[in-house]
Every structure is written in structure tokens, then in C-alpha cells.
Amino acid sequence: MADLVATMRPIPSFYLPFNAPLLAAFLSFAIAQFLKIFTSWYKEKRWDSKRLLDSGGMPSSHSATVSALASAIGLQEGTGSPAFAIAVVLSCIVMYDASGVRLHAGRQAELLNQIVCELPPEHPLSNARPLRDSLGHTPLQVVAGGLLGCIIAFFMRSPY
Numbered sequence: 001m002a003d004l005v006a007t008m009r010p011i012p013s014f015y016l017p018f019n020a021p022l023l024a025a026f027l028s029f030a031i032a033q034f035l036k037i038f039t040s041w042y043k044e045k046r047w048d049s050k051r052l053l054d055s056g057g058m059p060s061s062h063s064a065t066v067s068a069l070a071s072a073i074g075l076q077e078g079t080g081s082p083a084f085a086i087a088v089v090l091s092c093i094v095m096y097d098a099s100g101v102r103l104h105a106g107r108q109a110e111l112l113n114q115i116v117c118e119l120p121p122e123h124p125l126s127n128a129r130p131l132r133d134s135l136g137h138t139p140l141q142v143v144a145g146g147l148l149g150c151i152i153a154f155f156m157r158s159p160y
Helices: 002-007 020-044 061-077 082-099 101-117 139-156
Strands: none
């Protein structure tokens, strides 16, 4: 009977395992988005709470998220694991996209908005809604997001 009691454990009603890579990724994203309020204030000298939900700006939350994920997986599983390899490749693609394709799409949106503003009022596109031009990141913003993600992953690593 003592053996039976010793092997019985209470079944928790709700159990969520500690997942350091997932928590580090989400925390990095949240902190990067929160920091954008302060970096935009420093640059523009005005508070803009919309920066919490916007893409673009300093630091890159996409880069922070994927670098935290890759770093946390590397710290937990080892850098020789297939999961780490997948996370690193994903990180490289996201960071390249943020500083390349999305940055240039944002610059094109700026130019298109400027062209639409110069159209005569009778033109059918003169009242078109402006395109979002804060899409991508400069290389510095991507590096800052990547460093932020690595730092957060380091502090979130599993103690065992």
C-alpha cells in the first residue's frame, strides 16, 4: 500500500510546462515593441503610443523575436541540434527580409504617397488613403533587435 501511495501524484488541473525558447521569444517581442515608444520619443520628441502596435522602428521586434528563439534553443538544446539549425535559418530569413525587402517596400510607399499628394484634386486617386511607409528596418535596427533577443534569451535560459 505504501508503494501505491508513493507512486500516486495529484493531477494538476492546469499544467503548462516551462518553455524557455517560447517565453524568451514572446518577451523579446513585447520588450522591443515597448522600447519603440521611447526610441520614437527620442527621435521625434513626442510620445506616440501607436508605436506599440506598429511595425518598423528601433529596435526590430521581428529580429528580437527570432534571435531570442534561436538563442534560447541553442542554450537549451545545444548548437548542434536540428531545432537550433532551423531557428537560425528562420532568423536569417526574417532579419534579411526586415532590412531588405520590407525596408525598400516602405521607401516605395513613401514615394507613392508623395506622388499621390501631388496629383490634381480631380484625379481619381487624389483621395486615396496613404500607404503605410514604416514597414522595414535599417541594418542598425535589425542588429539592435537581434542583440536584445540574445540578451533576453540568455537571462531566460532554463536553470537545469
